[in-house]
Amino acid sequence: MAYNSDAEENEEEKINLGEYVGEKNENEERHGFGKTVLPNGDKYEGNYAFGKRHGEGTYIFVCGAKYKGNYVRGKKEGFGKFYNIDGSYYEGHWSKNEKNGNGIYVYPNGDKYSGDWLKNKRHGRGAYHYKLTGSIFDGRWVDGKYHGLGELIHVGHRYIGSYENGLPVGKGKYIFNRGYEQHGVYKRKVELSTTSEELNPNEEDKEVINVPVWKPTKILQIRTT
Numbered sequence: 001m002a003y004n005s006d007a008e009e010n011e012e013e014k015i016n017l018g019e020y021v022g023e024k025n026e027n028e029e030r031h032g033f034g035k036t037v038l039p040n041g042d043k044y045e046g047n048y049a050f051g052k053r054h055g056e057g058t059y060i061f062v063c064g065a066k067y068k069g070n071y072v073r074g075k076k077e078g079f080g081k082f083y084n085i086d087g088s089y090y091e092g093h094w095s096k097n098e099k100n101g102n103g104i105y106v107y108p109n110g111d112k113y114s115g116d117w118l119k120n121k122r123h124g125r126g127a128y129h130y131k132l133t134g135s136i137f138d139g140r141w142v143d144g145k146y147h148g149l150g151e152l153i154h155v156g157h158r159y160i161g162s163y164e165n166g167l168p169v170g171k172g173k174y175i176f177n178r179g180y181e182q183h184g185v186y187k188r189k190v191e192l193s194t195t196s197e198e199l200n201p202n203e204e205d206k207e208v209i210n211v212p213v214w215k216p217t218k219i220l221q222i223r224t225t
Contacts, residue, residue: 114126115127
C-alpha cells in the first residue's frame with residue numbers, strides 16, 4: 001500500500017521530540033542545520049528555524065517514503081519531490097503540505113500527469129499520459145476530472161471538444177488519421193441502474209447515470225499533402 005502523501009509528517013513544533021544532533025539558538029530551539037530521529041522512527045535531515053523545519057531538507061518515513069524539498073514553518077512549501085513506496089512520485093510545487101501549482105506525478109502503473117494542481121488534485125491546465133494505451137488527454141481539469149475544453153488523443157484518431165465532470169458534452173469533432181473529420185454533438189442519455197436483483201427494485205435502490213451519446217452531424221474530408 002502506498003504511503004498517503006497528503007498526510008503531514010510527525011510535527012516537531014518547538015518541542016524537543018526525538019533524538020536531535022545539530023545547531024540551536026540561544027533559546028535551545030533547533031535552529032540551523034540538524035538531524036533528527038523521531039519517536040516513530042521517521043528521520044529528518046536539513047534546516048530548522050525556531051524549532052521547526054524551515055528551508056531545504058529531507059524527510060524519510062519509517063515506511064520507506066521520502067520527501068526532499070523546501071519547508072516553511074514546518075510544512076512542505078515551495079518546490080519538492082515526494083517518493084512513494086510503490087514507485088510513484090510527485091515532483092513540483094507545494095503549499096501548506098498540499099500539492100499546489102505546477103507539478104508532475106508519475107503513477108505506479110506508469111501513467112503520468114503534468115500540469116496544474118490545487119489542494120492535492122489535478123486542477124487547471126494539464127496533460128495526462130496513459131502508458132498502457134498510449135492515449136493522452138490535454139486540456140482543462142477541475143477537482144481531478146476533465147472539465148472544460150480538451151483534446152483526447154488516441155492511436156489513429158483524436159477528439160476535440162468540451163468536458164463536464166469527466167465526460168464529453170456539447171459540440172466537438174473527431175479527427176481521423178485516414179484523412180477526414182467527423183463533427184457532432186455529445187448529448188446525455190439518462191439511465192437508471194440498480195444493484196438489486198429484483199425485477200422491480202425500490203426507488204431507493206436506483207441510481208441515475210448520465211451516459212454521453214455521440215450524434216454525428218457531418219463528415220469533412222481533410223486535405224492532405
